[in-house]
Amino acid sequence: MGWQKKILRVDLTNGTAASEPLNMEWANLYLGERGLATKYLWENMDPKADAMGPGNVLVFATGPLTGTMASTSGRYAVVTKGPLTGAIACSNSGGKFGAELKFAGYDLLVIHGKSATPVYLHIVDDNVEVLPADDIWGTSVWHTEEWVKQHHQDPLIKVASIGVSGERGVRFACIVNDLHRAAGRSGVGAVMGSKNLKAVAVRGTVGVKVYDPERFMEAVTKTKALLWDSDGRRSLTEHGTNAMIDSMQEFGGLPTRNFQEVQFGGVDKINPAAMVETKPSGHRNLITNKACFGCTIACGRIAHIDKEHFTIVNRKEYWHASGGLEYETAYAFGPVVGIDDIDALTFAGFLMNEHGMDPISFGVTLAAAMELYEMGVITDKDTDGVPLNFGNAEALTIMAEKTGKYEGFGQILGLGSKRMCEKYGHPELSMSVKGQEFAGYDSRALQGMGLGYATSNRGACHLKHDTFAEDMEDQTGKGKARPCKDSQDVTAMVDSSGVCLFTTSSWGVEEFQQQIDAACEGDWTVDRLREVGERTWNLERQFNLAAGLTAKDDTLPKRLLEVPAPSGTAKGRVSELGKMLPEYYKLRGWTADGVPTKKTLTRLGL
Amino acid sequence: MYKSLLIDPEKCTSCLQCEMACSFEHEGVFNPAKSRIKVFEFEHGRTAIPYTCTQCDEAWCMQACPVDAITMNRVTGAKEVNDSLCVGCKVCTLACPFGTINYNQNTGKVIKCDLCGGDPECAKACPTGAITYVNADWTGYERMRTWALSS
Structure with missing residues (x-):
């Protein structure tokens, strides 16, 4: 066991869904989640198929430990052909959605074809429906999640959905679950959008069993203690992943201003120390830390933005708490675009989650646009009148929102850095491999x-x-x-x-x-x-x-x-x-x- | 001496290890949908609050049960459901002001926290000490101590 030994196959072209036994021969070779989903993808599609076409297959996959008491057991992966790269995409997410899919009785969810009209998938254990998504198409991830819970009168439903960016094919659109966890990279959200699939909503009450419960609990207790007592765990709990920003700054591996530099003068304003500093206004960025399903680390940051900050001073709808800065978001909205305004960084992070985009690819694409702007290759005429200088915090948040809503220059940024830089005749400015942008570590x-x-x-x-x-x-x-x-x-x-x-x-x-x-x-x-x-x-x-x-x-x-x-x-x-x-x-x-x-x-x- | 579950939401990270431990102990399956303790999240995870039965002395559920299926465990003080007597009438679920006793469609019986016979699995599973099992007379002790130090 560990596995549910059952998968759910959905054909969006015909609007049908049916469960079938998990191929145990493959499970024994590939275990689960990433490996098993790769095998299913390999066996179910032509790798040459258009990533944004109906021939692409989208797999949501849990592993045998997902939904068990193993520490950090909330993970699932989305495996598909990536529209950013044309290569295989494998994006991993936490939160509570993955475990819920497993609790509903499925190891994998394999999605084929393309719906003629916008739909969402509603799964309650064995009851699976493909439902019209007209009421939520064109709205944000945050709105979609709230709507689904209210519509089905069940606050315990877990939702994975896309925003407008995914619907409109932003190449780095992601799939967001539980408001601020995401299968973040490679544009898996754009694949979902290309299939006219707005959301997957799951409620699972079947649960997960294991093969040898007694031995399993012994192993879980032992490994849980080992993890708890480790320095790595302690640092992640206390500082989050952003602890890395100080190490990278000191080391000189922190990509800055589109990789023109490797150290950033403004690090002290966006590092973990800055996140817990109380400003003269009385505002403190970090509120608390939170965990994904089953996680005994809890590296996730919950933060809020200063109500007086220019980004939200007139926008009460953003005065609440939400997912805060992690290292990669801090890097992608900070050093690589030369910005050190922690509230602007945090707001840009909120916007990524609300509209469903990968912060790394967005930030590094914006960095390339900023370099093009400073070189004079693009001007205010291209950028909707927004000066795209490195360090411009307002430009960061305006462009994040424009890209999320697929408006103006945001549509160009939505191409990703490779396609955008090629369009403007400077492919060398795209800081990417196979079309996917770098995380916050310099290869030199x-x-x-x-x-x-x-x-x-x-x-x-x-x-x-x-x-x-x-x-x-x-x-x-x-x-x-x-x-x-x-x-x-x-x-x-x-x-x-x-x-x-x-x-x-x-x-x-x-x-x-x-x-x-x-x-x-x-x-x-x-x-x-x-x-x-x-x-x-x-x-x-x-x-x-x-x-x-x-x-x-x-x-x-x-x-x-x-x-x-x-x-x-x-x-x-x-x-x-x-x-x-x-x-x-x-x-x-x-x-x-x-x-x-x-x-x-x-x-x-x- | 009875002991009580003491819950400190400030320490809760919403990892749901407690819900899994509870369902595993009572149902032999990892299944938060069948947990007697539930964690509630508010405002994008800003607050997470574990909530379960407080084992009222004069328990409404116990008083309301028409077939005396709910009785007090003399050792732990827990109000326990006797499955062989429970008829699934759900009157106890209406009587409980806190909602911590609920009907289970799979079995046709009600389920509630029974303190795992005096060794609650949720408290053992909680990694951060948000759920502890302490002397019932002194659930306020730690809070008193904290305030004593700060005032």
Whole structure:
């Protein structure tokens, strides 16, 4: 058990939904969530299909540990072909939606086709309806969630939905659940929008059982204590992920003004210390911390904006609390666009959640637009009269709202940085890999991160590998291929289990093994779990190759390969990707062209 | 000496470990929909409040039950539902001013907190100490202490 052994298949073209048994042969090879969803995607669609067309398939997937008492068990993944990259997209989210889907009795939700009119999916255990969404189409995520709960007279319904940005095909639109958690990256919300699917609303009362309850609870209690006692957990609880901003500033790996610099003078105004500082007005940004389902870390920040701040002084509807700054939002609305106004950053974060957009891609796209503006390539005429200078906090919030509502220059920003920079004849200004924008780590200071960005199957991503310790220790590319490859495999396994990546601050594969083996029948060993990760990684790669991507796409922008870091501990360095990549391909058992060899595929049963 | 569940919403992160522990103990399944303790979230998660039966001395549910299916556990003080007597009439759910006794459609009986026989699983599962199990006479002790220090 652990699995519900049942999936829900929805055909939006015909407006039908039916459950079917989970393919246990695949579950035994791919475990769940990310890995299993990748297998279902691979078997159910042509990788060459248009990401925004009816041939794309959208999979919501839970893992065997989702909805159990394992710490951080609230995770689910959305796997589909990404409209930002043309590669496989795999976006992971917390909150309470994923566990609810599992409680309704489903491991996966596989969505095919395209509805002729706007619809939403309403799931209450075995009762599944495809309902008209006319009343909520054209409205925000926040409105949609409230409407669904009121309409069905059930405050316990969990909702995952898109905003106008997703409906209109903003390439980095995300799927938001529980108001401020999101399957954030790669434009999975635009895929949902292209299918005319506004929301998935779930209420589950079936619950989740495990294979060996007694052994499972022993493992859970032990690993829970281990996590609780760790420094990593303590820091995440107390400071949130934004603790990273001070480390990156000191190290000189904090991308600033579209990666022209690697340190930002305004960090002290947007770091965790600034979040808890009481201003002369009596306002303090941070209210408290909150957890996703089952999570004993609770890294989530709940914050509010100063009522006197220009962004909301006349907009009472934003005077409430909501999800606050995390590291990536702080970076994407802060250093990379040169802004240090914490209230503006927080408001931009609210807008991302309300309208359903990925803050990283939005921020880095805006940063590219700001560079184009300062170069004179675009002017006030292009930007609806808004001066897009680096550091302009008003421009940040205006553009966030315009993009969310798909208005004016927001429609151009909604293309993502790659398409936007190509449109204006400066593709080199897009700070992205495979079309997906970088997270808040500079590849010149963190070499392993650069390799991870270049090889991540969903485009630039900081969450698909972990070479952080190695990168902080040594700033050359030497010896980074091995930890990059190994951590990619472990991460893929963790993402297939149903728990959060942040547990790896104290859990090794052994801790996962103890919990997974007790939750699921079938003798799950450490080696077998590592192999699940490696198999998943290679299948994702197969998908991308079949979609038309090649080794040429495993690269970084010239700025990181040729222009040395101007300051910090990596001053004078560029990314050593050229040295790391061949070593990485070799370790993977891929050809020099980045194609898995027959031997590798056979070994992994692919 | 009886003990009581003491709930401090300030410490609650809304992780729902308590709801899972409760349903696992009573139903053998991780299922918040069948939990006797519920966490309520307000204003985008600004506040989260766990809520369950306070085990009233003169319990309305117990008084209202026409078949005496609800009795007091002499050891823990908990008001417990005897499933073999409960007829599912739901009068107790109407009588309880706090809503902490509820009908379970799957079994046709009512469910409520029984303090797990004196070792409440919710308190053990709570990672932040938002739910503790303390001397029933001194549920205010910690709060008194905090105020004593600050005044």
